Amino acid sequence: MxxxxxxxxxxxxxxxxxxxxxxxxxxxxxxxxxxxxxxxxxxxxxxxxxxxxxxxxxxxxxxxxxxxxxxxxxxxxxxxxxxxxxxxxxxxxxxxxxxxxxxxxxxxxxxxxxxxxxxYTMKFRKTSHEERIFIVKDCIQNQLDYKQTAQKFNVSYNSVYQWVKKYQKYGPDGLVDSRGKRKPDNIQTETERIRAEMAILKARNEYLETENAALKKLQEVESELMFARRNLKRNIKRLKN
Incomplete structure (x- = not known):
């Protein structure tokens, strides 16, 4: 260059x-x-x-x-x-x-x-949950030597690095293979919290809709009663005349 x-x-x-x-x-x-x-x-x-x-x-x-x-x-x-x-x-x-x-x-x-x-160029090798935990613990015991761990267990450097980070953040459940499966509960906590909040909001909206519908119905009944009273007054007035 x-x-x-x-x-x-x-x-x-x-x-x-x-x-x-x-x-x-x-x-x-x-x-x-x-x-x-x-x-x-x-x-x-x-x-x-x-x-x-x-x-x-x-x-x-x-x-x-x-x-x-x-x-x-x-x-x-x-x-x-x-x-x-x-x-x-x-x-x-x-x-x-x-x-x-x-x-x-x-x-x-x-x-x-x-x-x-x-x-670093190694193709993906399928590992079990137990094996990933064992690999991570071995890496931690060896002062986080990702390269040595990757060589030792015949997996990629990036896999070891990601597994260690997930283990440190979520514990053993963080190493569950979530592809097509349910994620660990502790990882789902935030998602579940959001879903719970959405359910509460939905219930509240349904309640408000019910209240609004009831209020609307009450207003309709009151209007009908007022109309009926006016008609009744007119009829009484005609009878008196």
């Missing part, structure tokens, strides 16, 4: 920006050719690590398999953002980190990415 700017040019643009020149002016008057997102990433990396971070921006082919795996694992096990991870490890583009994570978690890692890539 052809670089739009050399490291020296990027450094000059960043220094101009620090000196008060706006991004719009850098684009229109100084010849900056990169997007706001890319420039912001370079700018943040520059502030965090200095000019050296601009030297090597090819990114994809310059990182070892172990480094990529370390970055992805840290992202999965933390609550940080792509940009923060990229900045921490001097990766010029947060999109690079995002692409690694997408491939990693979707099981589409290429062989050049990681040793033993079959852990």
């Amino acid at each position: 052809v670089k739009k700017h050399t490291a020296k040019e990027l450094e000059q643009f960043i220094e101009l920006y620090l000196d008060g020149v706006s991004f719009h002016e850098l684009r229109s008057e100084y010849g900056l050719k990169i997007s706001p997102g890319s420039f912001n990433m370079y700018f943040l990396n520059y502030k965090a690590h200095g000019p050296s971070v601009l030297e090597d921006r090819d990114g994809f082919n310059t990182y070892t398999n172990e480094f990529k795996e370390k970055v992805v694992k840290e992202f999965l096990e933390s609550k940080t953002y792509f940009t923060a991870i990229a900045r921490k490890y001097k990766i010029p583009c947060a999109k690079t980190v995002r692409n690694w994570i997408i491939k990693y978690t979707n099981g589409e890692a290429e062989k050049a990415y990681y040793p033993k890539p079959e852990v």
Whole structure:
């Protein structure tokens, strides 16, 4: 990929920006050719690590398999953002980190990415509820080493990762295969609560409809009585005459 700017040019643009020149002016008057997102990433990396971070921006082919795996694992096990991870490890583009994570978690890692890539490209293997619980407990006992657990039990990394998260949130019932089956009660709680509220609202609406119907009927009866009274008065008046 052809670089739009050399490291020296990027450094000059960043220094101009620090000196008060706006991004719009850098684009229109100084010849900056990169997007706001890319420039912001370079700018943040520059502030965090200095000019050296601009030297090597090819990114994809310059990182070892172990480094990529370390970055992805840290992202999965933390609550940080792509940009923060990229900045921490001097990766010029947060999109690079995002692409690694997408491939990693979707099981589409290429062989050049990681040793033993079959852990990530492995096809789905059917497992029982009891087996999933056993795998999760083994993973937890081994300091959440998802990769080692995946290799040990011949399942995909993503499967282990998802099972552990569900187990931590819902317990053993979270590992029930719900495809075409009833979900565990504790997962259904929110759904059942909503259904209960809907049933209450429905009953209330039916009650109000009944009340409204009764009120309407009462009004009709009252109207009929008033009409009957008027007729009775007219008839009495005619008889007197």
